[in-house]
Every structure is written in C-alpha cells, then in structure tokens.
Amino acid sequence: MSVNTYETLNAKVGRRSFLKMSAIATAFGFTSSFASTNATRSATEEEIKNPFPGSKIVKSICTACSVGCGVLAEVQNGVWVRQEVAQDHPVSLGGHCCKGADMIDMVRSEVRLKHPMVKRAGKWQRISWDEALGNIATKLESLRQNDGPDSTMFLGSAKFNTEQSYYYRKFAAMFGTNNIDHQARI
Template sequence: MQNDTIRALSTTVGRRSFLKMAAVASVFGATSSFASEKVTRAATEEEVKNPFPGSKKVKTICTSCSVGCGVIAEVQNGVWVRQEVAQDHPISLGGHCCKGADMIDMVRSEVRLKYPMVKENGQWKRLSWDDALNRIATKLADLKKKDGADAVQFLGSAKMSNEQAYYFRKFAAFFGTNNTDHQARI
C-alpha cells in the first residue's frame, strides 16, 4: 500500500520536471525581489578598503581549540566587527580551520547564552552568577556526600584553552575524582 502511494506520487512530477520548475521559480521569485537596484548597490573603493572607519586591529589567538592559531580581530567601539587570518602567525601560517574562520559568528551570535539560566516549571529563568554558582556548589557537595566523589564526571570541551583544561583537571582532582574526559577527538 505504502509503495503504491510513493510510486503514484513519483510519477506525478518527474525529477527533471521538478528541477525545471525549481529553476524557473528561483529565477523569477528570488532574482526579481532581491536584485533590485533600490535594494543593493556596489560598495565604494573606500568601503572595501576600510568598511569600519576608526576601528582598530587587535592580534589575538583563536579560542576554538588549544592549537593557538592567529586571528586579527577588528574592533570598533568595543564590538568585534570583522576578522582576518594572521598571515604572519607561526602556528597557523596564514590559515584557519572552519571553527577559527567562524569565531566571530560564535561571539556575535544573537542566540549565544550570555548569563546563567535555569528551567523552572517549564519556563527559562535568568539567574545571577552568584546564585548559579551557589546552586552548582550545593549540588556537587550533596552528590559527593551522598554517593562519593566518583559519582561525578568532569567533561572538558574543545572551547577550553590549554590553561583552562589544566585547571579543569586540577579541580576534578581537588574534588576527589579521576573521572575526567575531553570531547574534542579530532
């Protein structure tokens, strides 16, 4: 029964017909609405060279993993507005991986979590940093008291620098467990 339905649907519109219709729809639909001269214009030569006048370039390190590739961040009024690869950097030698190339988007994302949240009664509620840390500390202390230190596992992240990973491991040892791991297995 199901195969008959699929067969009937597939003979209604063939693959070639579908592709032709999609091409026609994209040409007439998208092009006419977005390529109007009133909507877009060519950038001036000055805008291409210096799109953010008054900004400053800051050499920094990509924080995506612990390799330490070079990034040149362009900052205007305290906001990261553009990035380039550090061509003279001894580690990355003028290249980036996909994570490094996307670093600015991670920092500027509208959906990035910027403060602690907790879900209570099915609704997300913003917490203060002190309240969040107190809740975590209380929960860890309760788990350690009830089930022992090995009831907890500390899982690291590729977003950690070498130094952060070092302190993370030291914290786990201080807590009393050897249960640590890291998810960046590339």
C-alpha cells in the same frame, strides 16, 4: 549576487552567514524579488575600496581551543566587522581550522550565551555567577552524598592549558572519582 548587495548586508552579518543566506535565497528563487525591493543601493567607488572607514585592525586569538591561532579583527566603532588570518602569528602561521574561520560569527551571534541562565517555570532567567556556582556546588555535593563520587564524570575542555588540566585533575581526585576525560577525545 551583486557587490553592493554583499557590502550592504556584510555590515550586519558575517561572510559565512551571508553565503548561507545567499544559497537559501537562490535555492528558493528569492534573489530577483529581493533585489527589486529598493532595499539596497549601488556602493560608491570609495565604499567598495573602503567599506568600513575609520576601522582599525586588532590582533587577537581564536578562543575555541587552547592552540590560540592568530586572528586579525577589523573593528569599526566598537563592532567587529571583518576578520582575517594573522599571517605572522608564531603558532598558526596564517592558518585556521573551521572554528577559527567562523570566530566573527560566533562573537556576533544574537544567540550567544553571555550570562549564567536558569530555566524556571519554563522560562529562562539570568542569574548571578555566585548563584550559578552555588547551585552547581550544592548539586555536586548532593550527588556525592546520596550516590557516591563515582556517580559523576568530569569532562575537560579543549580550551584548557596545561596548568588548568592539572588542577582540573586534582579537583576530580579531591571529589573522589577517577571518572575524568577530555572532550577533544570524544
């Protein structure tokens, strides 16, 4: 893998995805034919030193769980292009788990779910939040009326903070069941 190939593709895919693609290409012997397509050029010295001119560093946090580890996002023209750990973050102190290290790929994924969707006649359709919440409420009420509150289980999220866990527990109790747990235990 040459530096210029990596830098050119890095603008479109995250580092982890690129490494996966490289491994597959090597395994199937694609590397030499890929390199001979003239699809790439050598990076200039300036591009190697500064591949994303005009970019800025935005301090953010990983949203995969409620620990909230620090992430430094390098953003160019509104696009997240590279990621670093935040060494000075008071909680994570420059550390990440594998989910946080992959945050850029998750945010930029083409299959990322951004809106409520429903499958009708075999096709996924976008619906409004009001419609989605209405559908869920109708289904929950129907389960409670027809099969009783213990026909359901409430499963909390690792993203919940203390207050969210508190009111989620209250919601299950209001619904009438003790069937409540947390996905991180499972």
